[in-house]
Amino acid sequence: MAYSRWLTSRWYTFWLITDGYHKDEQYFEICDVKVFSYPELKKDIEECLSIIRSLDSKATEKQIQELKGYMKAFIWDIEHDADIKWYKKIETGKFDLNQVIKWSEALYEEELREEVNEALKILCAEGKELPILFGSLKFPLGKILLEKRFSGAVAQLGSARPAVSRLTVQARPVPIDNMRT
Numbered sequence: 001m002a003y004s005r006w007l008t009s010r011w012y013t014f015w016l017i018t019d020g021y022h023k024d025e026q027y028f029e030i031c032d033v034k035v036f037s038y039p040e041l042k043k044d045i046e047e048c049l050s051i052i053r054s055l056d057s058k059a060t061e062k063q064i065q066e067l068k069g070y071m072k073a074f075i076w077d078i079e080h081d082a083d084i085k086w087y088k089k090i091e092t093g094k095f096d097l098n099q100v101i102k103w104s105e106a107l108y109e110e111e112l113r114e115e116v117n118e119a120l121k122i123l124c125a126e127g128k129e130l131p132i133l134f135g136s137l138k139f140p141l142g143k144i145l146l147e148k149r150f151s152g153a154v155a156q157l158g159s160a161r162p163a164v165s166r167l168t169v170q171a172r173p174v175p176i177d178n179m180r181t
Contacts, residue, residue, distance in 0.1 A: 008132070009066065014028075021088075022084070028071060118142040
């Protein structure tokens with residue numbers, strides 16, 4: 001999952017996908033700069049930022065603080081990720097049937113919340129942001145809304161054009177005998 005992209009930030013940051021479900025196996029990548037593990041960031045985020053300052057001397061303090069926000073979002077995501085929490089409970093054997101039911105309900109509620117937030121993001125986005133959102137959609141509702149927004153933007157463009165003669169092109173079948181070879 002990307003936290004920032006070069007289109008809108010100095011940093012392209014994302015949660016580096018791993019096969020593991022332990023917190024220690026989760027990584028935050030700052031593309032072309034550095035990869036930090038969850039424990040490194042959790043232990044001392046300021047030290048990690050110092051490393052970035054030394055690796056990228058052109059980064060402004062404002063950009064460093066922006067990066068710090070992405071790092072904090074990553075830490076929060078790791079600490080609240082349902083799969084990581086669930087795996088830890090399975091690993092330690094600390095769960096019962098009621099917990100399994102509550103966990104599945106919470107997962108459904110969280111997914112529903114994410115779907116609504118995605119829909120709101122699309123509805124509130126400015127036209128120039130729509131193409132950026134396209135690559136980050138996770139839910140069918142978001143895709144449908146984005147398509148509607150795009151078709152609305154296309155219709156607006158069509159109506160905003162000056163009235164020019166509209167040409168209708170009709171294709172006529174060409175007999176095979178008349179085709180050049």
